[in-house]
Amino acid sequence: MANTHPIPELLAPAGSLEKLKIALSYGADAVYLGGQKYGLRAAADNFTYDELKEGVEFAHKRSKQVYVVLNSFFFDSDFLELLEFVSFLESIKVDALIVSDLGVVDVIASNSHIPIHLSTQASCLNSQSGKFWKDYGIKRLILGREVSIHEAAQIKKATGLEVELFIHGSMCMSYSGNCTISNFTQGRDSNRGGCSHSCRFDYDLIDDQNKKSSFFMSSKDLNGLSLLDDFVKAGIDSIKVEGRMKGPLYAASISKTYKEALNYYSREQRIDAQKLSYFEQELNKFTHRSYFPGSLDTPAGLDSVFDERDHSKNQTRVFGTIIDVVEDKFFVIDSLTKILPKSSIEILKFDEGIIKYTIETLRDLNDQELESTRPNQLIKVPYIPGVAKNNIVRVLS
Amino acid sequence: MSFSVVIKNELDLKSIVSEDISEVILGVKDLSRNHKLNLDEFYQLSHLAKSLGLKRVLSFDVLVSESKFEKLIGFFNAIDPSSYDFVRVQDLGVFNYLVNHSKGRFQLVLETSFHNIHSLRALVQRYRNFLDKIILSYELTKNQVIEYSEYLKTMHIRSELLCFGSILLFYTPRKLLSAQEIKEYALANSNESPHKGYEVIENEHGTFMYHLKDLLIYNELKEIEIDKRIDLSVKNNDQMKNFFTYIQSTNSEFVKNLSKKTTRGYFSVNKTDVLFPKLKNSRISRVDDSYIGRVLENKKGKFLAVKVEGTSIQLGQELKFINPEGKIINHTIQQMFDLSFENIDQAVKDDIFLLDSIKKITPQTKVYLN
Ligand code: SF4
Numbered sequence: 001m002a003n004t005h006p007i008p009e010l011l012a013p014a015g016s017l018e019k020l021k022i023a024l025s026y027g028a029d030a031v032y033l034g035g036q037k038y039g040l041r042a043a044a045d046n047f048t049y050d051e052l053k054e055g056v057e058f059a060h061k062r063s064k065q066v067y068v069v070l071n072s073f074f075f076d077s078d079f080l081e082l083l084e085f086v087s088f089l090e091s092i093k094v095d096a097l098i099v100s101d102l103g104v105v106d107v108i109a110s111n112s113h114i115p116i117h118l119s120t121q122a123s124c125l126n127s128q129s130g131k132f133w134k135d136y137g138i139k140r141l142i143l144g145r146e147v148s149i150h151e152a153a154q155i156k157k158a159t160g161l162e163v164e165l166f167i168h169g170s171m172c173m174s175y176s177g178n179c180t181i182s183n184f185t186q187g188r189d190s191n192r193g194g195c196s197h198s199c200r201f202d203y204d205l206i207d208d209q210n211k212k213s214s215f216f217m218s219s220k221d222l223n224g225l226s227l228l229d230d231f232v233k234a235g236i237d238s239i240k241v242e243g244r245m246k247g248p249l250y251a252a253s254i255s256k257t258y259k260e261a262l263n264y265y266s267r268e269q270r271i272d273a274q275k276l277s278y279f280e281q282e283l284n285k286f287t288h289r290s291y292f293p294g295s296l297d298t299p300a301g302l303d304s305v306f307d308e309r310d311h312s313k314n315q316t317r318v319f320g321t322i323i324d325v326v327e328d329k330f331f332v333i334d335s336l337t338k339i340l341p342k343s344s345i346e347i348l349k350f351d352e353g354i355i356k357y358t359i360e361t362l363r364d365l366n367d368q369e370l371e372s373t374r375p376n377q378l379i380k381v382p383y384i385p386g387v388a389k390n391n392i393v394r395v396l397s
Numbered sequence: 398m399s400f401s402v403v404i405k406n407e408l409d410l411k412s413i414v415s416e417d418i419s420e421v422i423l424g425v426k427d428l429s430r431n432h433k434l435n436l437d438e439f440y441q442l443s444h445l446a447k448s449l450g451l452k453r454v455l456s457f458d459v460l461v462s463e464s465k466f467e468k469l470i471g472f473f474n475a476i477d478p479s480s481y482d483f484v485r486v487q488d489l490g491v492f493n494y495l496v497n498h499s500k501g502r503f504q505l506v507l508e509t510s511f512h513n514i515h516s517l518r519a520l521v522q523r524y525r526n527f528l529d530k531i532i533l534s535y536e537l538t539k540n541q542v543i544e545y546s547e548y549l550k551t552m553h554i555r556s557e558l559l560c561f562g563s564i565l566l567f568y569t570p571r572k573l574l575s576a577q578e579i580k581e582y583a584l585a586n587s588n589e590s591p592h593k594g595y596e597v598i599e600n601e602h603g604t605f606m607y608h609l610k611d612l613l614i615y616n617e618l619k620e621i622e623i624d625k626r627i628d629l630s631v632k633n634n635d636q637m638k639n640f641f642t643y644i645q646s647t648n649s650e651f652v653k654n655l656s657k658k659t660t661r662g663y664f665s666v667n668k669t670d671v672l673f674p675k676l677k678n679s680r681i682s683r684v685d686d687s688y689i690g691r692v693l694e695n696k697k698g699k700f701l702a703v704k705v706e707g708t709s710i711q712l713g714q715e716l717k718f719i720n721p722e723g724k725i726i727n728h729t730i731q732q733m734f735d736l737s738f739e740n741i742d743q744a745v746k747d748d749i750f751l752l753d754s755i756k757k758i759t760p761q762t763k764v765y766l767n
Contacts, residue, residue, distance in 0.1 A: 048684070073510045074512065076514060076515075079515060102515075103519055125462050125463065125490065126461055126463045126490040127463060127466070128493045129493065130490070155463055173569050173571065177509055178509050179568075180509070180536070180565075185566075185608075187668065188669055191509075192669065199567070202588040203585040203588065206585075299462075299571075302575055305573065305576045329737075375760075376694055376759075376760035377694055
């Protein structure tokens with residue numbers, strides 16, 4: 001059946017070069033990532049100049065895009081190295097910069113031709129705000145997490161700009177850019193990458209009569225998979241997944257699942273209940289808080305609070321990454337966890353599908369039999385047709 | 398001296414006794430984060446303020462969704478323009494709308510960002526004729542406040558800074574107290590940090606959390622030519638009168654008797670990014686110069702596996718290993734192997750090569766060409 005609506009770009013997080021390659025190999029159309037400065041994730045690995053160059057080359061070879069985040073709220077001293085960095089980014093041909101500060105927008109727009117996307121940090125919630133930013137040269141609005149799909153479509157229409165919405169991942173409870181808890185309690189500026197996640201803390205709430213312990217500021221995790229049809233029909237240009245700090249299993253699973261769902265939708269113009277349930281199951285296979293659809297459909301309600309300490313018990317764990325394949329002989333997994341012989345593993349293929357396999361005997365690189373694996377150990381497995389270098393391997397919990 | 402004072406009711410209005418008040422900030426509950434008045438009550442208060450010779454600012458500081466935009470603008474347009482002298486907005490969309498659809502100049506709250514002169518200049522360049530006043534961020538340091546307010550003055554735009562009052566930490570449209578079956582107000586004590594006593598307020602616009610301490614920088618701001626805002630929390634309004642007595646007498650007993658402790662925030666120095674380097678182990682961070690790759694495994698007495706992520710490597714070259722503890726180990730390659738333990742004389746990007754195992758090297762050790 002012919003596709004009548006353009007399929008949105010799938011935009012995945014890339015917290016490291018390794019995760020960039022994973023996300024793009026598993027189907028993301030574009031990735032966003034941070035350099036060593038300005039990128040709002042002070043604790044992340046972040047990309048060096050060489051890694052940025054390699055990441056962009058890797059993406060462009062596959063006709064995919066790389067967006068670099070410069071979305072911290074700049075102080076004056078932060079501008080000292082900005083132009084040099086931007087001219088480097090232009091020289092390696094990054095596809096867009098994600099910015100939240102008007103001064104940064106202005107400096108970049110006047111000194112480069114790189115398209116600028118307005119970061120969600122700027123909390124753009126309405127068309128008029130979109131028009132304000134458009135006048136400064138913004139090409140795409142990454143709308144606030146409070147914006148519904150319907151509202152995003154209206155904003156797109158009114159501004160003539162591309163719109164991007166988060167579809168999956170952890171959520172700030174606050175309007176983005178409007179939370180300074182870390183700034184004033186931990187001395188770490190959350191709007192420059194130092195958020196200490198105070199909204200996830202346990203609090204005693206005391207009113208006139210009662211004292212109640214709760215995680216009242218903690219949000220459930222966003223999951224908009226079931227609204228894919230609405231995203232497509234509303235003409236949303238890009239659907240974005242949160243999670244630059246998350247691990248390789250997340251990068252692979254999320255890109256693979258959403259890409260398969262988008263491909264399926266593109267073919268069938270719908271996702272039937274059975275298929276949706278399969279994709280939902282895949283999204284349940286890694287650690288997350290309870291899911292909810294955010295404000296994508298209706299404003300997040302009273303049940304949007306994740307009033308618990310623990311995340312969901314995950315059905316799978318990452319076992320490791322296939323670091324090399326010697327065709328017809330063996331492949332090697334860089335193990336990240338302990339598993340026992342006879343464990344059932346699942347190898348996530350880059351294209352659709354999963355290889356299920358039981359490892360009867362665990363062997364190290366010297367072919368010695370092991371009682372169990374440990375993190376950072378190279379495990380040799382007899383060759384299985386279809387496996388590829390950089391495939392992620394998960395183990396059933 | 399010039400003060401702008403947030404007034405929530407008649408009592409507040411009667412408790413301000415100073416000739417230095419340039420304007421009072423009033424509001425209606427539909428447009429304002431924490432004013433509670435309906436339109437009639439607002440008119441009454443506005444009338445009273447006018448009779449006292451005060452300039453009146455209408456606060457329209459909620460952030461506005463696309464769906465509510467038209468309704469709120471309609472509400473705003475229905476307010477009698479003679480009931481206020483200025484309008485104060487925070488949502489850039491509301492600001493943009495007013496600039497294009499109303500006459501006059503507006504007050505723009507930039508308290509959560511615009512921490513650099515470039516952003517102010519970019520704003521002023523385009524909107525100079527529409528800006529009466531800019532409310533600067535209380536995360537700015539004294540030097541920044543002086544520089545920015547002087548710049549704005551040259552552009553004939555007034556500036557203002559919070560001088561005494563609540564520090565807003567968090568604003569969400571979600572009803573976080575209702576979700577806990579609590580009405581409107583609570584104190585939140587974190588069990589995971591020593592901080593206690595955050596005021597949490599919920600109303601029709603969402604939930605707001607305030608710092609346990611109030612900002613008080615009157616002495617620091619005294620000499621700076623900028624409007625000083627007094628914006629006391631719901632629970633602290635009794636201090637308004639005392640504040641004006643305090644600034645006349647500078648009797649420090651006032652500070653001691655406050656129901657909330659005070660802080661000078663970041664006015665002296667803002668070092669909220671200095672802890673960042675400590676958030677990660679720089680020894681396991683890659684440095685581009687001469688980078689070869691990282692160690693995957695070091696099996697005692699057997700092998701050391703390195704993944705090449707940077708420059709190619711060949712026999713005879715000297716490697717420098719930097720382990721996660723920062724220890725440096727140098728090693729010249731005499732022999733190297735592939736994953737099948739076959740001898741090789743070079744390894745290129747994405748290859749994994751094996752060496753004989755070397756002491757003190759652990760996984761995640763970075764490898765450089767020496
Ligand atoms: S503390 Fe929570 S709401 Fe605030 S910036 Fe961090 S994640 Fe967002």
